[in-house]
Amino acid sequence: MMAHVNLLTYPICPMKIIDIIESTRPIKSDIRNAYIDFSKMTLSLVAVVTDVIRDGKPVVGYGFNSNGRYGQGQLIRERFRPRLLAATPDSLVDASGENLDPHKIWDCMMTNEKPGGHGERSVAVGTIDMAVWDAVAKIADQPLHDLLACRYGNGVANPKVFVYAAGGYYHPGKGLQGLLGEMQSYLDRGYSVVKMKIGGASLAEDQARIEAVLKMLKPGQQLAVDANGRFDLATAVAYGKAMAQYPLFWYEEAGDPLDYELQARLSESYSGPMATGENLFSMQDARNLIRYGGMNPERDYLQFDCALSYGLVEYLRTLEMLKAHGWSPTRCVPHGGHQMSLAIAAGLGLGGNESYPDLFQPYGGFPDGVRVENGYVSLPSLPGIGFEGKADLFAEMKALSE
Structure with missing residues (x-):
């Protein structure tokens, strides 16, 4: 006879980030302002891939950085992506375990970062952060503006x-x-x-x-x-x-x-x-x-x-x-x-x-x-x-x- 199993005593595995993908893209143009020209301008396009499945596909959040600053691929690949992928899944999710917590993710990305010096890393973090919020709202099945x-x-x-x-x-x-x-x-x-x-x-x-x-x-x-x-x-x-x-x-x-x-x-x-x-x-x-x-x-x-x-x-x-x-x-x-x-x-x-x-x-x-x-x-x-x-x-x- 099979023993009764109380499923509530087993931990529920929280959802997690599967991967963070970056690609540096050109947004070059022959225009200029008073300070710079945009002939060699780039940006980072980022995808945050989760293990949440909707309509047979994983939920993916997307982000990119604004014009005027260049792509941040090296910082993302060398510092911020490895930190997030090395973190335990439960350290990056909200209390329900069913959605990401952008604040915990931000804290994880900024681990071992000194105060000040906000130039390029702020752009790398901001790009990933955009993709995280996109994923959070999609998992909640809400427009981001309503969620906020x-x-x-x-x-x-x-x-x-x-x-x-x-x-x-x-x-x-x-x-x-x-x-x-x-x-x-x-x-x-x-x-x-x-x-x-x-x-x-x-x-x-x-x-x-x-x-x-x-x-x-x-x-x-x-x-x-x-x-x-x-x-x-x-x-x-x-x-x-x-x-x-x-x-x-x-x-x-x-x-x-x-x-x-x-x-x-x-x-x-x-x-x-x-x-x-x-x-x-x-x-x-x-x-x-x-x-x-x-x-x-x-x-x-x-x-x-x-x-x-x-x-x-x-x-x-x-x-x-x-x-x-x-x-x-x-x-x-x-x-x-x-x-x-x-x-x-x-x-x-x-x-x-x-x-x-x-x-x-x-x-x-x-x-x-x-x-x-x-x-x-x-x-x-x-x-x-x-x-x-x-x-x-x-x-x-x-x-x-x-």
Whole structure:
């Protein structure tokens, strides 16, 4: 006679990460901003493969890093992937054992890492973190924006998210008419705010470019400008004085992102909205900007990008810091133009998200069929971040994981 077996006395094996796959991909373009050109730009595409089976296939989370920083394959393969694969499965999952815990995974990746030095490793961690959150939401069978609203927001994701069109790069052979044609194409697609680069030409030439774009805008449409950290204090102030006459949406990243005194001094002479933060890669650096950069929580915008700054786990800490300093999440409009930040904006009530309608494809943009209406987009109800809804991007991701 077979003895009775109490299954409850046997440990249930938690789900686990099977593999982490990285591929460095080119996103090169002949464009340039005031500081760099993108002719040799790359990014890391990552797949986090789990042992959870849905529709006969393993659940896979995907992630990639934003433009402006290069691929992180070496760091991922030498440090962060081995740590996660060597960890015991139960150390990386939530209390149920049925889903990953992004916070535990983050702690595992950062094991034996000293504080400070947030440059390249923050991008590697942020890329994996994106893929982890994609997997977590897929395993929960929820859109990430809904999952975030329930866990960390007010329970309901924003149905619409503000987006602006970033472009206006310097390009060989692209004159004023080319710039105007580009800006008009964004407006025709439903954007109400467009952004262009400054600082890669003389002040007089940049003023002519700004004035030409402003003249084409209709009521309710605005222009933002971005210097990509190019200016010293004197030049930043000179540009600010010249642009004070224009109704700009914002004046972005005038000087080196870590020069908080320059930002503070500029705020004394330029009274219009300013934006910065895309090149600050930790909560601590973001906190120093808030403490010492002269930023105004009623006027200015913060552009921290989770894909470059240790991921959403760190971004949640940044949002807590901002709250403690009197900042609303609505003043956060992340850099990068990717769907991860779009999901965060909807789920956590941020002020919007950057968008690159024609650049850095197929990694930027929205799921197929999503249209910009009066400067806003509505997110479809796709499990995870929603990459599967963008055919050209998902084809790259699927090929990586298979």
